[in-house]
Amino acid sequence: xxxxxxxxxxxxxxxxxxxxxxxxxxxxxxxxxxxxxxxxxxxxxxxxxxxxxxxxxxxxxxxxxxxxxxxxxxxxxxxxxxxxxxxxxxxxxxxxxxxxxxxxxxxxxxxxxxxxxxxxxxxxxxxxxxxxxxxxxxxxxxxxxxxxxxxxxxxxxxxxxxxxxxxxxxxxxxxxxxxxxxxxxxxxxxxxxxxxxxxxxxxxxxxxxxxxxxxxxxxxxxxxxxxxxxxxxxxxxxxxxxxxxxxxxxxxxxxxxxxxxxxxxxxxxxxxxxxxxxxxxxxxxxxxxxxxxxxxxxxxxxxxxxxxxxxxxxxxxxxxxxxxxxxxx
Numbered sequence: 001x002x003x004x005x006x007x008x009x010x011x012x013x014x015x016x017x018x019x020x021x022x023x024x025x026x027x028x029x030x031x032x033x034x035x036x037x038x039x040x041x042x043x044x045x046x047x048x049x050x051x052x053x054x055x056x057x058x059x060x061x062x063x064x065x066x067x068x069x070x071x072x073x074x075x076x077x078x079x080x081x082x083x084x085x086x087x088x089x090x091x092x093x094x095x096x097x098x099x100x101x102x103x104x105x106x107x108x109x110x111x112x113x114x115x116x117x118x119x120x121x122x123x124x125x126x127x128x129x130x131x132x133x134x135x136x137x138x139x140x141x142x143x144x145x146x147x148x149x150x151x152x153x154x155x156x157x158x159x160x161x162x163x164x165x166x167x168x169x170x171x172x173x174x175x176x177x178x179x180x181x182x183x184x185x186x187x188x189x190x191x192x193x194x195x196x197x198x199x200x201x202x203x204x205x206x207x208x209x210x211x212x213x214x215x216x217x218x219x220x221x222x223x224x225x226x227x228x229x230x231x232x233x234x235x236x237x238x239x240x241x242x243x244x245x246x247x248x249x250x251x252x253x254x255x256x257x258x259x260x261x262x263x264x265x266x267x268x269x270x271x272x273x274x275x276x277x278x279x280x281x282x283x284x285x286x287x288x289x290x291x292x293x294x295x296x297x298x299x300x301x302x303x304x305x306x307x308x309x310x311x312x313x314x315x316x317x318x319x320x321x322x323x324x325x326x327x328x329x
Contacts, residue, residue, distance in 0.1 A: 031240045034060040037077055037086040038067050038273070040170070042190050042280060042287045043110035043228050044087045045265055048272045049254035056250070059243035065272060070169060071141045078103065084233035085243075089142035090301065091308055091315045093231035097325045098317025102234035105294040106244075106327045107251055108301070112225035113189040113287035114143055116210035117177055117196060123184065123209045126154045133163035135182035137173045140312060142227055146212060147186050149311050153219040180204055190275055190283030197282070213288065224288060226301050248329050255291045259284070293329030301326070 036051060038044035048065055050056050056063050068074040071092065077083030078096055087109065096103040122128065129151070136144055144166075148158045156162050165182075167173050174191035176182035178198045187195060192208065199206040217223025230251065237244050258265040262284050266277030273280075294301065308315050 030059055030061055031236065031243060032061045034063040034085060034236075034243075035083065036063055036065045037074060037083045038065055039074075039087040039089065039228060040067050040069060040273075041110065041113060041188050041228060042269065042273075042275065042283055043113070043289050044273065045258050045269055045280075046109050046251055046254040046289070046291065047087055047230065048268060049257055049265070050247070050250045052268060052272065053250075053254070053257075055254070056243070056246055059240050059246045067273060071138060078233075081233075084236040086231055088229060088231050090226055090229045090304070091142060091145070093229070094305060094316040094321045094325065096317075097321050098319055103231055103325075104234060104237065104327050105301075105321075105325055106230045106232060106247060107294055107329050108226045108229045108292045108297055109251070109255070109289065110228035111288040111290060111292075112213035112216065112227050114146060114212040114225070114227075115187055115189070115192045115208050115286070116212070117185050117187050117192050117206050118209040119180070119183045119204070119206060120209075121205075121207060126150060126156065126210055126215055128209075129162045129184070130156055131161070132184055133165055134184045134186055135165050135167060135173050135176055136186040137167050137170050139166045140315065143170070143186060143188060145308055145312055145315060146216070146225060146227070149307050150212060150215050150219065152311070154215075177206060178202065178204070184209070189287035190279050193283035193286060194279050197279070220303065220307070222300070226292075226297055226304050229294065251291045251329070255289055258289060291329065294326040295328045298326045 036047055038047055051063055051065050071089065074086065074088060074092060090105065093103045093105050136147060138144055151158050151162055158164055170188045170191040173182060173185045174187055174195040177185040177195045196206045196208065213225055214223045216225045262281040266280035269275040269280040270277040302320060305316055305320050
């Protein structure tokens, strides 16, 4: 409840400025000095690659990149109007759109990268978590919402049948798992791969106990979760159709490059995303990188939003997004 109240205050405090951004006079061509904000997961490499390769230079000269550390930092940036192009959990742009901020979802860039990592080799399913405690992160945000939705589909009530201990970030959860202080942890990638490897170096055994993408498929039909995407503010589209065109062309090319060049992608992730190159390359098969147009995936995204709406309506602003929220790639 406290988390929700704080988030409402952030949104209310900046909402007017973000809406006002949509009413600025349209300008043609380039948007200099654009700051691109990236989610702290490996699929963000597609945005980093576009900046590093110069693909955005003609339409966004001098564009810079930085990672956001937690979803509240992202929400504050978008609500203030400072952040207009970003990689994100896909419920965040839906929340803003439903609050009247003209944010559009352009593409899905990850179809899921969540795993339960555990010490006990007997834990191989969600059902095996009954009576256990799991360390998780980003409470009431994407990883937590997906996990709790799956627990309920499994007939397990979060907090009653499965205890959940929250920490601030996926790296903090991974560090606790490595140290043996979190025997079961919900982790994203690449922290899951890191935790398994570093625990082994410390003489502890962790295993990839449950693939949440596979569990999603068991309950909802397809073994993938449209979790992360690329979103942008309508004012950016209005100011520079060229930037939108560059993203449409460059995002699939960047994803294909990362998949075909894991070592080079790892080196780029180490320079720009604070992820060690060998770790990134080793994690690459586990984070379902790809680029799919939001409108192409609209039906699947709407089914996903319905799950979130049932579990935690505030996560997407209490309703499904309108049709114009979904852009063609």
